Amino acid sequence: MPRPVLDEAHIHPAIRTRLAENRQAIVREVMAAIAASDIVVVGMAMNPFPRKARKLLDHAKLPHRYLQYGSYLSRWRDRNALKMWTGWPTFPMIFVKGVLIGGANDLQQLIGSGELKAMLQPD
Template sequence: MPRNLLPEDQLHPALRDELGRFHADVIDEVKSAIARHPVVVVGMKQNPFPRRARRLLDRIGTQYTYLEYGSYLSQWKRRLALKMWSGWPTFPMIFVNGVLIGGAADLERLVEHGQFVALLAAPRAPA
């Protein structure tokens, strides 16, 4: 099912430009990491779920790149830009070979069912 997004033609042209620039540096940083690394975890301080995902990856011996954006008390607009870009509402955001797989619980499910290794071995998604 496609994501439910407000169509571009229903955004005023000036707003389109503003949305396109909204913390574009953060989005570019994450995109760059995703292009360079097979596994990327995007998280924040104080949230136990990014830590849970990283511990699982450590336990199964999978290397990953971790990007952290603030805490509950800081950098919320930078995290909002990532949520708007990805469509994923929570942290962590975990990418495997360029594909967003979800958060910590999603990673746990994939590992438990033996699907994570297959995702890691699959060809990289086109950029």
């Protein structure tokens, strides 16, 4: 089931460009990292869950790219843009081969089940 997103017909034409361009630099930065790396972890300082995800990947000897965007009080608008883009409400956001797999606990389950290794196999 797709998540609801306000359709363009319900956005006044005068603000469509502002909406389309709002904080898109950070979204493009994450998209570029996802295109360039098999595993990308998007996180923030002082949050233990991005650190947990990185430790899980290090322990599994899986190379990954880490992008950190501020802490609880800084860069929250940038992080909010990422949340709006993905629909994922928390950090980290972990992408495997371009697919959002969730957060640290979701990563742990995929590692434990062996599904992560299967996802990383060449097509």
